[in-house]
Amino acid sequence: MKTAFLTLAASLLALTAFAEPSIWLIGDSTVCNYGRDRYPQAGWGQTLGELCKPGVKINNRASGGRSTKSFIDEKRWDKVLAGLSQGDYLIIQFGHNDQKKDKPRVYAPADSLYPELLNKYIAEARAKGAHPVLVSPVCRRIIRDGKIKNSLGAYPAAMKAVALQTDTAFIDLNAISLEKFNELGPEKTKDIFLHVPPGKYAQYPKGKADNSHFQEDGARQIAGWVVEDAKRQNLPIVELFK
Numbered sequence: 270m271k272t273a274f275l276t277l278a279a280s281l282l283a284l285t286a287f288a289e290p291s292i293w294l295i296g297d298s299t300v301c302n303y304g305r306d307r308y309p310q311a312g313w314g315q316t317l318g319e320l321c322k323p324g325v326k327i328n329n330r331a332s333g334g335r336s337t338k339s340f341i342d343e344k345r346w347d348k349v350l351a352g353l354s355q356g357d358y359l360i361i362q363f364g365h366n367d368q369k370k371d372k373p374r375v376y377a378p379a380d381s382l383y384p385e386l387l388n389k390y391i392a393e394a395r396a397k398g399a400h401p402v403l404v405s406p407v408c409r410r411i412i413r414d415g416k417i418k419n420s421l422g423a424y425p426a427a428m429k430a431v432a433l434q435t436d437t438a439f440i441d442l443n444a445i446s447l448e449k450f451n452e453l454g455p456e457k458t459k460d461i462f463l464h465v466p467p468g469k470y471a472q473y474p475k476g477k478a479d480n481s482h483f484q485e486d487g488a489r490q491i492a493g494w495v496v497e498d499a500k501r502q503n504l505p506i507v508e509l510f511k
Contacts (some may be wrong), residue, residue, distance in 0.1 A: 291326040292317070292509060293349055293399075295340060295390070296362035298333035298482060299407050308472060310463050310479075311488040313407065313495065314360070320496045325509045328352065336366040336375035337386035346390070355398030358506045361390055362442070364406030364424035365481070379423040387431045402499075402506055403432045405443035407491060408450055410462045410480035417450045417458065419443065438504045445494050461487030 294300055300314040318327040330349050332340070340346050340363070353359065367377040377383040387403065394401045405425040411418050419425070425443035432439035450458050463479035483491065500507050 289322070289324040289326070290356040290358060290509065291328055291354065292321070292358045292360060292506070293328045293353060294331050294360045294362075295346070295349055296331035296360075296404075297335050297365050297406075298331075299365060300329070300331035300362050301333055302329050302331075306472060309465070309470065309484045309486075310482055311485040313483065313488045313491040316485070316489040316492045317495070319489065320492060320511055321509050322511055331362070334366055334375070335363070336369075336377050337363045337383055337390070338367065338377040339375045341386065341389070342374075346393075350393055350397065353394060353397040353399045357397075357399040358509065359390070359394045359399050359401045360404055361387065361401060362404040362406055363387075364421050364428070364443075365409075368422055368424060379427040383424065384427050384431045387428060388435065391431070391435050391437055400438070400505060402438040402440065402504065403428050404440045404495060405429065407442050408446040410450065410455075410458050412455050415455065417447060417455065419447055438499075438502075438506065440495055440498045440502075440504075442491070442495060442498075445498060446491065449490075449494060460484065461490060 294314040296314065299312055301312040302315045303310045303312065312331060314329045314331055321327065330345065332345065366375040367383050370376050377386060391401045405428045406421050408417060409420050411420040421443055425441065429439060429441065461483055463477050463482045463484055465473050465477050467474065467476035496510050499510065
């Protein structure tokens with residue numbers, strides 16, 4: 270009996286060792302999943318699984334309106350942390366809501382609380398044996414003088430500084446998306462963002478002109494940029510991508 274038990278235990282350990290790690294995502298509305306009732310709106314994390322190898326599990330826990338601060342205050346981080354396993358990857362993208370000074374529930378200054386909380390996520394994920402990946406907040410479609418401008422202030426640079434200080438993988442999606450959006454130009458970027466005419470989708474009978482959130486194809490492009498940059502840097506997470 271004892272020998273049979275040990276054999277079974279060894280087999281289970283072997284299966285665990287060869288199991289694909291999961292990718293967890295935490296962040297805001299530009300990352301999160303949306304239901305069919307919001308189609309064609311999608312977060313880029315919603316499409317990331319299309320770029321992963323078979324068997325890779327995506328746990329997208331990003332949620333609209335959240336910041337580094339509110340994600341912790343609402344105990345969302347506690348639930349993610351409880352689920353993280355050895356070898357998992359944790360993608361972190363916050364910044365859009367952290368900058369809202371008029372909303373104390375989410376506000377996290379770029380020169381103090383924001384980097385402090387990023388450090389907390391990194392340290393606690395590593396304590397579980399997971400690998401954090403910082404992703405700077407994707408640009409909005411804010412146009413000045415015919416060019417799309419960064420509206421995230423000091424937050425992308427603050428995240429980059431944390432990445433350097435903690436030797437954490439970093440994908441500068443803010444810089445990447447700013448460059449890509451300007452290559453496309455103000456008009457063509459409407460196809461990435463949630464710009465839809467009246468009557469095209471039942472979910473938006475009056476149409477929509479949203480310069481922060483994405484259509485599904487646009488979200489798919491942005492997820493592709495994340496994967497491309499991870500491959501360019503040869504980050505460890507590329508083992509999970511096609």
